[in-house]
Amino acid sequence: MNYKVLFFLTFLCVSNFTFSQNHSVARKWNEVLLQSIRNDLARPTVHARNLFHISAAMYDAWAVFEDKSDTFFLNKENHGVYIPYSNTTFPGDIIKNQEEAISYAAYRLLIHRYEISPGYKKSRVIIDSLFEKLGYDKNFLSLDYKKGNPAALGNYIAKKIIDFSWEDGSNEKYFYTNLFYEPINKALILKNPGIKELDDPNRWQPLAFEKFIDQSGNELAGSVPEFLGPEWGQVLPFSLDKKKIKILKRDGYEYPIYFDPGAPPEFLNSNKELNVEYFWNHSFVSIWGSHLDPNDGVLWDISPNSIGNQNINYSSLKIETLNKKYNRDNGGDNSSGYKLNPITKLPYKKQIVPRGDYTRVIAEFWADGPDSETPPGHWFTILNYVSYHDLFKRKFEGKGNLINQLEWDIKAYFLLGGAMHDAAIAAWGLKGYYDYIRPISALRYMAKNGQSSDNNFNSYSPLGIKLIDGYIEIVKKGDPLSGKNGENIGKIKFYSWRGHKYINNPKNDYAGVGWILAENWFPYQRPTFVTPNFSGYVSGHSTFSRAAAEVLTLLTGSDFFPGGLGEFVAKKNQFLVFEKGPSQDIKIQWATYRDASNQCSLSRIWGGIHPPVDDLPGRIIGEKIGINAYNFGRKYFSLKN
Template identity: 25%
Template sequence: MSGALAACGGGSAPDGVPVAQAPARTVAGWTEVALQAVRTVKPGPPMAARSFAIMYTCMYNTWCAYDAVAQPTPIGQGARRPPEERTAVSKAMAMSYAAHAALVDQYPTEKAAFDHHLRRLGYEPAPESAGPGTPAGLGMALSRAEIAYCHTDGANQLGNLDPMGVPYADYTGYVAKNPPMSVGAPTPRELIPAPGSWQPLTYTDAGGVLRTPAHLGAAWSRVRPFALASSDQYRPGPPAAFGSVEFVEQTRHIVEVQQSLTDEQKVIAEYWADGPSSELPPGHWLQFGLYVSERDRHTDDEDIKLFFALSHAMADAAIAAWDAKRAYDSARPITAVRYLMHGQTITGYGSLGPAGGLRRIRGETWVPYQSLAFPSPPFPEHVSGHSTFSAAAAEVLRSFTGSDAFGASYLKPAHSVTIEPGVPAQDVHLGWDTFSAAARQAGISRIYGGIHFESGNTAGLTLGTKVGARAFAKAQALWLGRA
């Protein structure tokens, strides 16, 4: 997420804990570290959502050990510390070691950055004295247990389910019904044998590398959820079928939207894009969580509850959304437009992309309002992941704060859109009075960007709201000791 949000608004220590004030905003600090790791490593959205949830679960289970009533997840049972040890200093130290261990497992190439943050907090990455009774030892032990549990959750993080040992690789045998489409060349109809189905794209990425990404997260419906009874518990109805009037109308609608984008709509499309080198949609909403934390002057106790619920809502949202994507295997707009409008002259963005501006083009060369270095995400259209993530997160933020009021804003300076030089002509301010409004804008941004149909957006918003409510209810029952 480029730019920045505008914000409104002791005792003696047990053995192994330095006698000092607890670091301020421990949870928020590790959140920032995790967000940067995602920007650097560039995992897919489902993988990022899962990693965030693992980190916060490790921190939450550790925090529960220092709380009088909160129940941990099953992996953290039996770790309750005596009342005299339940200090802010102990909690901060234990949660920091838990977060460090989780992040090293999820993003091992970034260990130096995680070590650096731990040292900034006054802790050593490999403490000499870290027995099970110390905050450091407890944090590391609970994290190891959670990490081992998550290594068997179906995500294939270690590659042990793939014959080639590739981490997160598909192990279900998915095969696209269409051959790859070369984005930079006209697409003959015969290269789209299944116009209603997803099609891989071949394009040159920002580093100048020619890529043809496979279906990212093809096995994600098999990942073990947090609160959902199953990945298909709330599966929405199917998208418009190829050959139907609805399929033709939604395709024409996307082309018409692209022809009449305003500067504000273009800013919205770019702001919510959350593609490579960003913190991705789950991280975007964690940043909103940080805004709320600062706005409402959270303590670490409040933060760990919020981010535990928020991350699991988005992790379950990924499972539910990718279940629908796999079940319906539906075409992205670029496939639908190039097939249905083949041979027609239309107004749109062609081989030069948005950088070349709107012009008269052949339908078989149409591209969405996206960077040519990442023209469409590498997975099916229905439902929108952005919409599902956003609605799930908005539901948690609304439930946790007791209000839909948000109050954040964002400024896009004139001439700073990277997709299309010179846009916007003047500064554009985006503002969200409510979490719901932010979620709706995230959803519609994918239509402005030309990579989702309206039904994929609305179905995703509905799905995400259901997932978010279920995840929040379970998380809240745990921290209230009522699970």
Template identity: 25%
Template sequence: MKRRDFLRISAISGTAAALPGCGGSDNNTSSVAEAPQPKVVVLWNTAALAAVRDAKPGPPMVARSLAVIHTAIYDAWAAYDAVAVGTRLRGALRRPEAERTAANKVKAMSQAAYAACLNQFPAQKAIFDKAMSQLGFSVSASFDPAQPEGIGNLAAQAVIDFRRGDGSNQDGSLTASGTPYADYTGYAPMNPSTVFTGTTPMSSFPAPDHWQPLTFTDGAGVTRTPGFIAPHWRHVVPFAMTSSSQFRPGPPAALNTPAFTAQAQQIVDMLINLTEKQKCIAEYWADGPNSELPPGHWNLFAQVISERDKHDNDKDVRLFFALTNAVFDAGIATWECKRFYDYVRPISAIRYLFNSQTIKGYGAGGPPAGLVDISGSGWRPFQRDTFPTPPFAEYTSGHSAFSAAGAEVLRSFTGSDAFGHSATIPARSLIADSSLPTAPVTLSWATFTEAMEEAGMSRLYGGIHFADGNNAGKDIGKKTGAQAFAKARRYWEGTA
């Protein structure tokens, strides 16, 4: 059982009973008693995350897709609320009070979710067809606002139309290749690629403080040299930020300074002294291929809160709307910073700084073979050989930003930092070293802050990020999270 299985929550049925509201209107349904309605927001979130695992997009694309889907769901829901306004059509879709039933909201939200999911993940259509079938609904082509299915399509289409020109290049129209999400800014790395399993000569570092591509063999046995994922992401229109650079931090440690050497030495020393628990933390939070990736991780945590606090659809739609847009903005701010500084990853910095030295580290056998004396030119992080380091610049940490934004929204929405969740890593289940842990390890988080802090530190334990990248990423996430939550709340309170 892999890490993502510890948290995955199946969509469950629940009632649509009114719950107190986080600022939204809770007196918006018909007074006529209604049959219990399924928790459709959780169901569609589960479907969206399944599509993410299957499609394997990059982290910022995942954040955007989840925001598009949950914004479409929110906009459809808002049409049946007494005060909330949609993000695109404002109050133009608002239905009369007699139509504001839980059943109509479920149909509208489901149709909006289906349309948005299909737009974001067309190759995963079977997943979304199954979700509609589970709900007993047929896919509708109606745009009639008198029908809930029509409201769903109208809401989703407005969001899709807006996001079509948001700078993400989802449809590939901005490049000759037509490849979805392809870069159209002409980015090129300043360093040549280096082979992960080999050594890197000094001649391969014309720009030692800049990002360097890695060549490695992936899980399918294919040798790959991935390019920088989404270097154009700074041009994507955010949800709440005034610009992609609004929260850009100051620069990272400069080349040929004591701080530059010290941060690399810290990672070398840290990996030599990793405990089993720290290795579990590194892998639990890695969120690499075949997972829901870092942005989706916090959607899983939101499902935990939905179950813990017995949310109905009205509360779920607001929570996921705020959460996904906060994480979306965190991704834009982070990738703007990654492109602006184009900063070196630990693997390259360490191979450059300790190139001719003998140090302790993982040799040709990787983590399973243990620590040995190696040439600094061949240093490896504590990662699986099939995905050694994410293909984009180090500064700042996306994990830290996504997690801080997610924690900020969950704190704000629930009114408390209390989380009370845990995950157990089974014995001998780590991908990087299948002999570990020697006994089950339970990771627990009393608060959202603890989970956020551990997520950030996991990237240092894994040899992926420096401390400054973690700290700056957390700062970005806290700021984008607070700003996005405030804007989302204005939408559902009708004051946006």
């Protein structure tokens, strides 16, 4: 998400990072953390951990001074590690002491965690700037809080969390590098059409770039980015029950799994033919690519009047029935929308816009790049938007008396941070073990094999892709794609987004939709990024988003955004990054937090990143994680004796 255009962060200036006086000190440090994430590599696992640890540090620095709330790290044993704390009297104003302890803890952790970031110089400027504006001394390094100094308490909390996290399974000591994972497939060379080598069409394939720029806009050395976080399931969690871990083995190594939805569909069925479940999941992605043209004449009402309020019975969900939850030809899901805004008691105002603008905008909005705070950070921006909305009342779980800004932010960050951390551990544990293929590799591989629908053509193969009229067809004689000398006759073609070769100038050109050779199919992503450098199953976006939606629902005591409506405006011909658009202002809206989560999940199919089988299992797991993390964390708010 580009923070310079995002309305959530209205207090940010384009040229200078400034802070609103209306925000709590916790909110100010959270914004510095989010900006530090944007300046770093796109590492959602690492940033989820940082969001949690820094939020937990601020929480403990606040809770020490509270009569009812208990600490999480201090005077507690977490995963066999005890962090001592002696009850201490801190003279002076409680709120000022809390703010000072919070600031020192956040300051020390931020510097420690982001000092190896490629954008550290920029981050250090804003970290120091806030610390100095608050009137604190960065040269004060004492850990002796027993003298009643809140600054020393903050330093102590940060030091103990740093010590704890050296041994938490993240391999932070060695810059989070993989200890044993090796990809089984050789890299797909993107400058070439098609796919040359794929040893196992069920497993993830690295991508070889001439130049790779990650989701945060960082150009990385080397042309083949390695898998990010395949061993992250080993990281110590917030609320996940380690007694319920399932240890799965592959290639001689163990992978801890917390929620196992079972294996995704493999390439071959029991008859050694193309598995129809594998085919339809990945073909959905190329077909939904045909929805990315704003001039195809298809208009949608994208307001909550028509989109949202999806009801899925997760208990009866099976891989074989996933296709019934999506609309293949027209796009989207089977949600019914809302007759009335339950807050205003009035109908939602319709918004009739080109479908191709809506799909492109949400693909970019939820893609989290460039200048990205990555998916877990994205939901912190949404939380901040809600917490400081004019219509929002800070009542914990929507009940009781109003609480002050600092207490609300501290508790909210602690709960959401814990959920995001657990979501990363659970999702990446599955990504590492199942190591599942991405659509760009699966689609090109099936098409390379030919087609398995009509044995009257020379391109027939039982391992080839299935044909679908209007979407997946054979190039025949006389076809504009047949080639100068007919060299493409018999190849597979897709009706989908046409790709970057149709875009010379992103300010003036858009690719549109049409017939392309399958060997040239490309996700709706930047050409220097293409697909995240980790496997697809399960979707991290779906897991993070549903977990966050559950936390916000429980925390606020309402399914709905303040006033029954959350929204973001993508300005005409300004918002899209790698092609022109949208063709008009597009206002994306959500009635509920779950509606926003569902939109995020669908956007990844339109973006060419995930098939449905990556999506819904991620939502199911995310829902469990969000509810579990919330209930686990809220107990600390009333445990102190």
